[in-house]
Amino acid sequence: MLGFIAGAAAGALAGVLFAPEKGSKTRKGISKKVKSASKDILENLNEQVDKLKEQVNDAVKDMREKTKEAEEKVKEKIKKEATA
Numbered sequence: 001m002l003g004f005i006a007g008a009a010a011g012a013l014a015g016v017l018f019a020p021e022k023g024s025k026t027r028k029g030i031s032k033k034v035k036s037a038s039k040d041i042l043e044n045l046n047e048q049v050d051k052l053k054e055q056v057n058d059a060v061k062d063m064r065e066k067t068k069e070a071e072e073k074v075k076e077k078i079k080k081e082a083t084a
Contacts, residue, residue, distance in 0.1 A: 005044060009037030 012033045 005037065005040050009033065009040075012037070 013030060
């Protein structure tokens with residue numbers, strides 16, 4: 001996804017650079033395109049970070065549950081062996 005955005009930004013920048021306009025218009029166009037691409041990249045990056053945080057939180061929750069289950073099984077086994 002990031003490569004797609006970077007490619008689109010590069011294509012837009014090339015289009016602006018090769019357009020037959022005044023230098024000031026070209027610079028304004030480049031500035032707008034860079035700001036737009038930067039915003040898109042930042043939004044995409046934030047989405048990816050949020051997804052990663054969610055995945056890590058889910059993995060931690062699962063590990064805690066599995067650890068608790070294993071602890072309970074060990075306690076049960078110890079009780080059984082102590083009473084036997």
